Amino acid sequence: MKKFFFSFKLFAVITLMVLGCIGCGQNTSESMDLAVVYVSRSNEPNIPITTAPTVKNAIFKTCYAYGKVSFVRCDGIPKVVYQTTVPDPEIKGLSESKKKSIANGYTDQLLEELAKIYSLEPEADTLQAIQYGAMTLCDSTADVKELLVIDNGLSTKGYLDFTDNNLLYADTEEILTALNEAEAIPDLKGVHVLWMYLGQTVTPQEELSEAQKHKLEEIWTAILKAGGAERVDFATDVASDMSENTMPPVSTVDVEERRINVTATEPMDTVVLDSTTVQFLGDKAEFVNEEVAINAISEYAKILLQQPNRQIYVIGTTAGGDREFCKELSEARAEAVKSVLISCGVSEDQLICLGLGCEDDPWHIQDVDENGRQVEEYASKNRKVLLMDVKSEEANLISDVFR
Numbered sequence: 001m002k003k004f005f006f007s008f009k010l011f012a013v014i015t016l017m018v019l020g021c022i023g024c025g026q027n028t029s030e031s032m033d034l035a036v037v038y039v040s041r042s043n044e045p046n047i048p049i050t051t052a053p054t055v056k057n058a059i060f061k062t063c064y065a066y067g068k069v070s071f072v073r074c075d076g077i078p079k080v081v082y083q084t085t086v087p088d089p090e091i092k093g094l095s096e097s098k099k100k101s102i103a104n105g106y107t108d109q110l111l112e113e114l115a116k117i118y119s120l121e122p123e124a125d126t127l128q129a130i131q132y133g134a135m136t137l138c139d140s141t142a143d144v145k146e147l148l149v150i151d152n153g154l155s156t157k158g159y160l161d162f163t164d165n166n167l168l169y170a171d172t173e174e175i176l177t178a179l180n181e182a183e184a185i186p187d188l189k190g191v192h193v194l195w196m197y198l199g200q201t202v203t204p205q206e207e208l209s210e211a212q213k214h215k216l217e218e219i220w221t222a223i224l225k226a227g228g229a230e231r232v233d234f235a236t237d238v239a240s241d242m243s244e245n246t247m248p249p250v251s252t253v254d255v256e257e258r259r260i261n262v263t264a265t266e267p268m269d270t271v272v273l274d275s276t277t278v279q280f281l282g283d284k285a286e287f288v289n290e291e292v293a294i295n296a297i298s299e300y301a302k303i304l305l306q307q308p309n310r311q312i313y314v315i316g317t318t319a320g321g322d323r324e325f326c327k328e329l330s331e332a333r334a335e336a337v338k339s340v341l342i343s344c345g346v347s348e349d350q351l352i353c354l355g356l357g358c359e360d361d362p363w364h365i366q367d368v369d370e371n372g373r374q375v376e377e378y379a380s381k382n383r384k385v386l387l388m389d390v391k392s393e394e395a396n397l398i399s400d401v402f403r
Contacts, residue, residue, distance in 0.1 A: 030143035034062040035133035038150040041119035043205040045239030064103040070136035076123035126155035134186040189228035271387040285332035301344035315386040319379035331355025
């Protein structure tokens with residue numbers, strides 16, 4: 001980690017400038033320490049780091065208060081790369097203009113150092129970088145502790161990897177639960193978090209929709225507040241649409257699903273796979289046409305892949321017949337559909353199989369006439385496999401089967 005030492009020459013010049021310019025009053029501003037999470041990397045806009053008003057203001061306030069400044073490199077292997085305590089000239093009676101002049105000089109030097117931080121490792125582990133930033137502030141006794149995050153928020157490595165698990169569509173509370181279990185929530189007690197450029201991307205990373213940007217903000221806000229952040233603000237600064245192409249690669253986050261009007265918090269509509277879509281051989285758990293069946297089932301697999309936290313029942317039912325045989329057959333057919341879903345990439349943990357046969361099927365249609373003969377028109381509707389959200393109202397009808 002690089003230590004920052006202000007130039008003695010610069011300090012001497014400033015001192016000589018101000019000795020003859022003594023004003024009245026002393027510095028009564030609040031003490032302040034600052035940690036900055038930043039790196040120049042692929043897939044992010046070109047950030048004017050030395051001129052961005054929000055960045056400059058945060059560093060200036062810390063310099064004016066002669067506080068501690070830390071820089072954290074936010075790439076695939078984050079690291080605290082820079083720390084310093086801004087030196088107090090200890091000259092009594094400095095005028096306000098001279099205090100600001102000194103602070104501006106220190107600010108310019110720090111901005112130059114910040115601009116030198118480039119990505120060294122592929123990917124971006126934003127959560128880990130924030131962890132390190134929080135650690136530099138944990139022992140601070142300053143009146144104001146500020147964490148400035150300069151990042152698009154699309155972490156591609158570590159516990160919060162947006163390239164995996166479709167996190168932009170996951171339930172935020174479930175994300176928090178998982179991070180808590182992993183003890184990965186940063187300790188931000190008493191820290192003001194200011195975030196710049198959240199959700200801003202450049203090619204090859206596809207642009208996020210407004211809904212996805214809001215979701216990204218929701219996720220990060222929840223994480224930061226769970227860590228005890230005193231306040232979380234998001235700056236409105238806009239970066240250019242150009243990026244640095246010579247940096248180590250960063251994976252892109254798939255945002256194609258943004259066009260699907262489905263939320264993981266609402267129950268999925270029940271899907272009925274009957275003889276019109278997925279047909280089985282008589283009294284067997286084999287598809288009449290395997291290719292047609294796989295194509296039909298794979299369409300619903302796509303929905304489940306987008307929502308990895310959703311869990312469904314795969315329920316088999318049959319036409320009338322021997323109770324035990326029908327239950328075994330219906331469960332075998334449900335397992336056949338489950339196998340196709342898993343082959344499409346759906347997690348087995350999302351799928352609960354159940355065979356209801358005919359007598360335990362709450363949606364069973366009477367399929368025999370008064371003479372006991374089966375009526376095919378109705379029997380065909382009873383031969384089905386249901387894909388049913390475990391949180392749906394319909395699922396309550398079969399709750400007794402699981403007891």
